[in-house]
Amino acid sequence: MLAHVLIYIYVKMTWTAVEAELRRVVEENRRLNGMLDELTRSYNALYHQLLQVTQQQQHPHRHPDHHLTMNSNRSSLTQTHRTTAALLPTPSSATATATQQFLEPHASSTAQQQTAGNDEAGGGEESPPALSSAGGQGRMGMAQDEMKAPARENNGEQAAADQLPCRKPRVSVRARSEAPMISDGCQWRKYGQKMAKGNPCPRAYYRCTMAIGCPVRKQVQRCAEDKTVLITTYEGNHNHQLPPAATTMANTTSAAATMLLSGPATSRDGAMLGHPAAMFHQSFPYASTMATLSASAPFPTITLDLTQTPAGAAGLLHALHRPPAIHPAASPAMPFAVPPQLAMYLPQKAAPAMVPTATAGLGLGARHPSVMETMTAALAADPNFTTALAAAISSVVAGGAHQALSTSTPRGSGSGDAGDNNGNGNPAPASAAPTSRSPPRLATQSCSTTSTT
């Protein structure tokens, strides 16, 4: 009898917690919907402005200079592939296309094909199915063309890419690490080392060996100014399934890049008020200090700087776990897409992985501690964060990840998902309300990093 009463009380409490969480999620969802409407309206306005400008100017080669703001880059790069906004199907898809094109001509062409049935094939190069399909299929599709060109033939592909106005984009991660190379879950084989100009430290070249013919390369180099800073630059798309550890890093970079692409540079542009960039930047003002995008020729490069102030790093981590909703695979309704380049890191199974209210960080960290070591390094200096981290570890150790997922412990452990969310590494937007950046979230993120140290 007593057991029944206890069970009843337990269920009651749990239900109350669930209800509270549900209300919060609904509220957040409403807020995001409003944001989405706002974005759509802004894009419509911008689209018409762009059309007007295009009609007025009629300049085929408008932006020969690569050193432009991100806005300019997008437009110029887009125009390089196709003839300006006249081809842009709809404001929303156009934006996605522009973003994709900026980073990956291959995928952009696909996106264009899908949206407008236009088969320009992105300036002549082959156009794999790419990101059109959600998650891993998209990635695998993207890699198909590259699979055709193992080893040597990659040169040919690269040569073809070289002819493109927009070469393969890169994702660069700056992090403090004593290790010669950060562990990102993939297997790499060193194939070269060079002394780069202006840096006493050699630059090492690695290629992914997790699959035959995987075209992904990465460069590792220590920062000249601060040799404790390790700069890792990724290039290319994997043609194979990524281990969860790899997807972790991937999610980090992809989320940051997504945020970035819609962010800093554009927000500087007054005309872009209402742009998702501006909006996201309002939410994550620190992002501009943590991530930068450079389209300086020939590689557009997204740089994630995890070496800066702990507060900023923590903020970035917050942000990194927020944008999943803007990933096309996860939320096709959003008007802008994750960069295909970064999509290589995205989870193979996007939808199932999107566990609501789950904080990616915990799952990531719980599974692959070493992956987040760079962030750990950046964050370790913050005492408050360390405290939160310790709390998170305690809760996880005590309750277990899955229990943490259950709503029996309303907020704190509720943010933890040590489960499959990893594949995605991103929490549902509902759990990522800017206003509800609760310590548990921080803690869970830190948790992922702790195990690395």
Place this chain on the structure above:
DNA sequence: CGAATTTGACCAGCGC
């Protein structure tokens, strides 16, 4: 002995 790393050579792009 096979796999991984090292390292000098080669090639292509770019600026002058």
Place this chain on the structure above:
DNA sequence: GCGCTGGTCAAATTCG
């Protein structure tokens, strides 16, 4: 055209 630089290759070497 020439030199510089980044990126890659492949033979030699090292490692497990």
